[in-house]
Amino acid sequence: MKLLRFFIVGFVFGVVLTKSEAISWYRIYEMFHFQSFHMYGIIGVAVLTGSLGIFIIKKRKIKDYKGLPIKIIPKEKTFVNYIIGGILFGLGWALVGSCPGPIYILLGTGMLSIVVILAGALVGTYVYGIIKDKLPH
Numbered sequence: 001m002k003l004l005r006f007f008i009v010g011f012v013f014g015v016v017l018t019k020s021e022a023i024s025w026y027r028i029y030e031m032f033h034f035q036s037f038h039m040y041g042i043i044g045v046a047v048l049t050g051s052l053g054i055f056i057i058k059k060r061k062i063k064d065y066k067g068l069p070i071k072i073i074p075k076e077k078t079f080v081n082y083i084i085g086g087i088l089f090g091l092g093w094a095l096v097g098s099c100p101g102p103i104y105i106l107l108g109t110g111m112l113s114i115v116v117i118l119a120g121a122l123v124g125t126y127v128y129g130i131i132k133d134k135l136p137h
Helices: 004-019 025-032 038-060 079-096 103-108 114-134
Strands: none
Touching (some): 025 038, 025 079
16 A cells, blocks of 8 residues: 555656647657657756756655665766767657657557557667676766
């Protein structure tokens, strides 16, 4: 029962993404053709919300749901890795027409073709797990 709140938050998040049309292929298409600010606005709000959340966690020393302190480990500032990773992520997103985040939401809305995308995401994650030690981090 402790995890029920996480399922509720996930459900609400899915509804918000669906109602804001963030899972819409058309909206993603518009974004990559620079025809609409819609998705950039959603992404901007997400970045601001995440930044504010991290700030509050650090400032108030908030603990996780088990009562343990949340540790945010700083990452190396390697520009090239972020550029390469961002390009690969963006290309995948543009080719598929879907961000990895709403894969389960799209599946829940009845888009069965998204199973192919889910399989690709799982295979990609598996391959990354195999080769991650050989990649520059």
